[in-house]
Amino acid sequence: MSRFMSPEAVNNLFALGRNNYRPAQIMRTKNAINAEMRAAMAFSERTGMIDFARIQVIVALKLKLDRLYAE
Secondary structure (H helix, E strand, C coil): CCCCCCHHHHHHHHHHHHHCCCCHHHHHHHHHHHHHHHHHHHHHHHHCCCCHHHHHHHHHHHHHHHHHHHC
């Protein structure tokens, strides 16, 4: 059994996504996570190794983001 959404429901979901208020701190944290992930991937591609210190930074930022969403 599969689920289908009406076109109106899909449009409502997209409208909510476009109009969703995101505080500046959440956006800064998300941007920092993305930047750290890009840097970690570039390091891994160049060296073939994993930078565990950068992974810890990414995890800490994700936990911070979770706390921001919980507030």
